[in-house]
Amino acid sequence: MRRIIYLIKKFRYFLLFIILEILAFIIIIQDHSYHQSKFVNSANFFTGGLYNKANSINEFFHLRKDNQLLSEENARLKNLLEKRENTYAIDSFTVIDTSQYFQKYDYSVAKIINNNYTKRNNFITLNKGAKHGLTPDLGVVNSKGIIGVIKNVSANYATVLSILNSNSNINVRLKNSNHFGTLVWDGKDYNITQVIDIPRQAVVKAGDTIVTGGKSAIFPEGIEVGVVKDFKYAQNKYQIINILLFNDMSAIGEVQIVKNLHKDEQVTLEQSVVNE
Amino acid sequence: MNNLVLNNTIRFIALLFLQVLIFNHMNIFGNVNPMVYITWVFLFPFRKKRSLLLILSFLLGISIDFFSDSGGINAFAITFIAYFRLPILMAILRRPDLDYGQFNLRTISTNKAFLFIATLTLIHHFIVFGLEYFSFSAILSIISNTILTSIFTILICTLGIVLFTKKK
Incomplete structure (x- = not known):
């Protein structure tokens, strides 16, 4: 027993250090899971x-x-x-029917x-x-x-x-063809996001408008997001499609x-x- | 003694507010935000008992995290350099023991103090960006961000220490 107390005393700073780091790491892990609401956030x-x-x-x-x-x-x-x-x-007609x-x-x-x-x-x-x-x-x-x-x-x-977050996945589609994809961000430029999972039969051209798709229950369909800046088509599918946002995310x-x-x-x- | 407590309390609050209100929104070259709050670790009095440093550093880190919505990343990184502050300083000074009490950064040569600050800053920034990106494929982004941000952090920290502390 005295040995244990002696050991704890000897390594008390190291133990404190480990406890604090584990605490911080738990908060980080909790923060990375999307479905859990976070404890450490700036909404307080x-x-x-x-x-x-x-x-x-x-x-x-x-x-x-x-x-x-x-x-x-x-x-x-x-x-x-x-x-x-x-x-x-x-x-020139009027409909008064609140049930509609x-x-x-x-x-x-x-x-x-x-x-x-x-x-x-x-x-x-x-x-x-x-x-x-x-x-x-x-x-x-x-x-x-x-x-x-x-x-x-x-x-x-x-x-x-x-x-502009690695956990953000928003359903979007091409304005003119109804092909769905997912809006993600690679972390490089805050004016440019990426669309992935666009099916290969979709026809994408630089300058095409991207709007929100109706698949998610969060956004209304058809809110404009940005235009296609450039894309890479290889191995029979769209590898990456870069989207230039209409929004300047640095000034909202x-x-x-x-x-x-x-x-x-x-x-x-x-x-x-x-x-x- | 009282003076010391007051000084450190003011420094804690000042660094926290400076970081979240000014330096987090600096965006030098578009995306570089120096993390000057780690000056706390450089300036906290060197003592044999390190528990206070560890706990207060953790608190400063978690406060920064609250403001910048970054989980526990800053808390993790600053606690890490707070713990390894002493061993690294010993290694740089090539001395087995310190003269606690009188010692502060201004009593050692400028080169060694600078090396000390640079080492801790690089370690801290590497941890922060490593945890933020959280993937091996982003190693190039992590390293480039670490180096670029460290340059500005080191510059500003050194400048701040030279301007706001007394030479003994």
Whole structure:
């Protein structure tokens, strides 16, 4: 017994070191699994609060750019509205039938208070949280494309798994041919992501637009992501397709959060098919 | 003694905030963010009892992790260099024992202090990037990131130590 105590005493710093390293390693492993919500994240009262303060100063310097983005989006929406009004003018009828009406997606706005894009695994912190109706696995988009998927929420803040993360797999398709693929990131350039698993019979050309596919229950179908920059076709399949994002991931401020109101229904149905 | 506690408390908080608010968003050449918080390990008083250094280093690392959503990567790396700080210093100084109490980085020659900082920084950065990429196929990215970021970290740390500590 005394020997054991002596040994522990002799190696106490080494033991402490090993215990701390194991603790850190457990946190790392837990962090790498997608389905587990993380303990160490920036969506808590203290870190979120500090980022919020720092961002309110930083935001001031981006007012011009934000205004630009807003007016661009405004112009696009006005164009859409104009087209709608035109079609109504031709047909000129009114349908009042609330049972026919249904809303599938619900949008709400939030602000990015911390954005990373240079690391291998990037996360974004938002200034809204569970109090504002946010839950994990909601999509985050802005006027130019998709940003990521919400991973952790606290009362007032949320962290987003950015598309610039090795754990991010988002279902996308070619705009003109409905061939599906998966959007991933190789960690090299934050303006360029990759699409994998595009079937070989798909015809891909440089300059083709990539949009979100309808397969995931998170994003609405058809949100524009980027254009094909270049690709490599070898051994009868697409090895790699590089996508130039519409979004400049280094300069994003205001975002919208997409909530799929039919998600439970869709997921339950899909589960029941799998279980049979 | 009280002065020492106060000094280190301020340094802990200052390094944490500097790192998460300024240096994490620097993006030199597009993607280089110096990790200056490890200055903590270089400047923490050298003592025979190392448990306080280990625990506080771990706490600083995990705080950085909370802010940058990086799991426990920074905690792991900084605890590692905190433990191996003394053996590496002994190896560089070629001395069997230290004169604890009086010793700090400014009492040894500049070359040796620089070598000490550079070695620890390289080890720390290699661990951080290794755990971040977590695959052998990305070894080239890991090494290039380690070297590039280390250069800036070493520069800024050395500069900071020269400017903010007194020469004895």
